[in-house]
Amino acid sequence: MDRDFVLALLRLAVFLPLVLALAYVTVRLGAGRVGSRIAGPGRLEVVERLPLGSKSGLAVVRCGERYFLIGLGEGAPVFLTELPDYPAAAAGEIQAYPLSYLGEEEGENGAMGPWEAQRRKKHGN
Numbered sequence: 001m002d003r004d005f006v007l008a009l010l011r012l013a014v015f016l017p018l019v020l021a022l023a024y025v026t027v028r029l030g031a032g033r034v035g036s037r038i039a040g041p042g043r044l045e046v047v048e049r050l051p052l053g054s055k056s057g058l059a060v061v062r063c064g065e066r067y068f069l070i071g072l073g074e075g076a077p078v079f080l081t082e083l084p085d086y087p088a089a090a091a092g093e094i095q096a097y098p099l100s101y102l103g104e105e106e107g108e109n110g111a112m113g114p115w116e117a118q119r120r121k122k123h124g125n
Contacts, residue, residue, distance in 0.1 A: 047086075060086060 043064050049072075051057040056073040060083065067086035071078040 043062070045062045046059050047062050047067065048060040049057055050059075056071075058080075059070045059072055059077075061068045061070050067083040069080040069083055071080050
């Protein structure tokens with residue numbers, strides 16, 4: 001074999017594992033997740049992301065003490081709504097109901113969705 005070819009193989013054998021190890025350490029230490037916080041004096045933070053497709057998704061953004069739901073896609077981000085109860089929902093303080101209640105109405109097997117019962121109790125209907 002040619003001497004230059006052997007030296008090239010030797011360099012490849014030394015430097016390829018070194019590059020792969022550095023890439024692993026970089027991703028493992030979190031440098032691969034740099035986009036979640038926006039640098040600067042403001043308190044803007046992407047709290048959660050939910051991909052809906054290859055080019056779309058939802059993001060919960062915290063700005064100070066307020067939380068917003070933002071739609072992401074090919075175009076500009078779109079403000080969808082403010083989430084006033086988001087910290088409580090994240091802590092599990094908001095009661096979630098199973099999907100079996102969807103579509104149930106009063107009188108149907110004597111059932112009423114629990115959110116409807118709470119709404120009627122709150123508003124006196």
